[in-house]
Amino acid sequence: MKNDTRENFGSKLGAVLAAAGSAVGLGNIWRFPIETGQNGGAAFIIVYIACVLLLGIPIMMSEFFIGRHTHTNTAGAYRKLAPGTQWKWVGRLGVLSGFVILSYYSVVAGWTAEYTVLAVGNCFEGKGPDTFPAIFGEFVSNPWKPLVWMFAFMIVTHVIVVRGVKGGIEKFSKVMMPALFVIMLVLTVCSVMLPGASEGLEFLLKPDFGKITGSTVLSAMGQAFFSLSLGLGCLCTYGSYFRSDTNIGKTALNVALIDTFVAVMSGFIIFPAVFNAGYAISSNDIGPSLLFITMPNVFQQAFGSMPVLSYLVSVLFYFLLVVAALTSTISMHEVVTAYVSEEFGMNRRRAAAIVTVACSVVGVFCSLSFGPLDGARLFGMSLFDLFDYVASNIFLPVGGMFVSIFTGWYLDKRLMRDEITNHGTLRVPYLRLVVFILRYFAPIAIGVILFNQLGLFRLF
Ligand code: PFF
Numbered sequence: 001m002k003n004d005t006r007e008n009f010g011s012k013l014g015a016v017l018a019a020a021g022s023a024v025g026l027g028n029i030w031r032f033p034i035e036t037g038q039n040g041g042a043a044f045i046i047v048y049i050a051c052v053l054l055l056g057i058p059i060m061m062s063e064f065f066i067g068r069h070t071h072t073n074t075a076g077a078y079r080k081l082a083p084g085t086q087w088k089w090v091g092r093l094g095v096l097s098g099f100v101i102l103s104y105y106s107v108v109a110g111w112t113a114e115y116t117v118l119a120v121g122n123c124f125e126g127k128g129p130d131t132f133p134a135i136f137g138e139f140v141s142n143p144w145k146p147l148v149w150m151f152a153f154m155i156v157t158h159v160i161v162v163r164g165v166k167g168g169i170e171k172f173s174k175v176m177m178p179a180l181f182v183i184m185l186v187l188t189v190c191s192v193m194l195p196g197a198s199e200g201l202e203f204l205l206k207p208d209f210g211k212i213t214g215s216t217v218l219s220a221m222g223q224a225f226f227s228l229s230l231g232l233g234c235l236c237t238y239g240s241y242f243r244s245d246t247n248i249g250k251t252a253l254n255v256a257l258i259d260t261f262v263a264v265m266s267g268f269i270i271f272p273a274v275f276n277a278g279y280a281i282s283s284n285d286i287g288p289s290l291l292f293i294t295m296p297n298v299f300q301q302a303f304g305s306m307p308v309l310s311y312l313v314s315v316l317f318y319f320l321l322v323v324a325a326l327t328s329t330i331s332m333h334e335v336v337t338a339y340v341s342e343e344f345g346m347n348r349r350r351a352a353a354i355v356t357v358a359c360s361v362v363g364v365f366c367s368l369s370f371g372p373l374d375g376a377r378l379f380g381m382s383l384f385d386l387f388d389y390v391a392s393n394i395f396l397p398v399g400g401m402f403v404s405i406f407t408g409w410y411l412d413k414r415l416m417r418d419e420i421t422n423h424g425t426l427r428v429p430y431l432r433l434v435v436f437i438l439r440y441f442a443p444i445a446i447g448v449i450l451f452n453q454l455g456l457f458r459l460f
Helices: 011-024 027-037 044-069 074-081 087-121 131-141 143-161 163-190 197-205 215-229 236-239 248-276 294-303 307-343 348-368 383-410 414-422 430-452
Strands: none
Touching: 011 163, 011 236, 011 248, 011 307, 027 044, 027 087, 027 215, 027 248, 027 307, 044 074, 044 197, 044 236, 044 248, 044 383, 044 414, 044 430, 074 087, 074 236, 074 307, 087 131, 087 143, 087 236, 087 307, 087 348, 087 383, 131 143, 131 215, 131 248, 131 294, 143 163, 143 348, 163 197, 163 248, 163 307, 197 248, 215 383, 215 430, 236 307, 248 294, 248 414, 294 307, 307 348, 348 383, 383 430, 414 430
């Protein structure tokens, strides 16, 4: 079943950092604080962590071993393991989700690049709270500027993907992930030392369980899948580049820990500063514009009396976002590129070019939904919001549910045991728990949360 001409990650650390690079992204630094802010703070974080532990890690292990066992792209993997069945559609749904997410994700990624340039040019200095909505509004509604940045982001992603798994993705992640940690550490220290930080910390650490509703649980689950890059075969594709001695359980645990740590750290960067600047936690301040209206103003107010610090914090923050976004866009691009290249027998370069062009075209519409297409609504949402809602709250959980049913019920248990224990050479005491979760807990929990929220039946 193995295809020897296929590349692998060069080292175990490289594999962990590449997968963590995929997981750590705008989901952690942009989406997680927004969801936390809108869903009541600490209580949301607890539900989120439960989703990561009970659903995220077992499903991640499944994606890894499906990929490593089949050594092929995610759609090909299901075809190989379940020939002649409809399971191939799970892989295809994953490729579609990767395509959809990449298209709107690269729009926001482009904004982070524009804001890095603004921060480097010291354009925020001395500006008051009223100016930032206008700066952002003018930028996103400009018909060209956001598109140029989106294309630029797509091209950089393209170049890294074309360089291949070891020379492009792994090499980039090995340099950028440690850089990302250092930047986060510096920003966290700056933020928690601000006067008034304790209010922000309390919001993150003191749970109010009364705030947990059905939609909080769905949001936490959607966020966990999005943040861990689960349910669309991204980690299945990366798993297909793992070497045979990679410890799948340990890698999944490390990736989940790194990802959750970064998400919580983003909270520690953002909320103390937001509270310091006197913002109320409401959906206006903690919406998609959080990073582009609220944060630049927060940096001015919080560090404004120390212009050098304010400058450095702004530059580092937006650069951090660019790096985090890039390690994620390359992973989504890789899912679709590997699929096009392997399923249609094309070389990587050509496949990557097709993916870049197709995603850019769809991205144009997502980007314009903030400007010239502002009024256009589908199911009451802008194209951008619709893509984000459908992909993370529906496609990814549905993908995750099918992955667990596939590994828990369809596949021979011996195959899972062999892959997770590296053919009996590793001791994996929690294997039975993982099997139980995949067979019973994950499909039922995801199904109930999903159907409840979609209104197909109401339990809570
Ligand atoms: N996990 C990424 C983030 O948190 O930003 C987003 C993402 C990357 C989702 C790759 C899905 C994916 F396949």
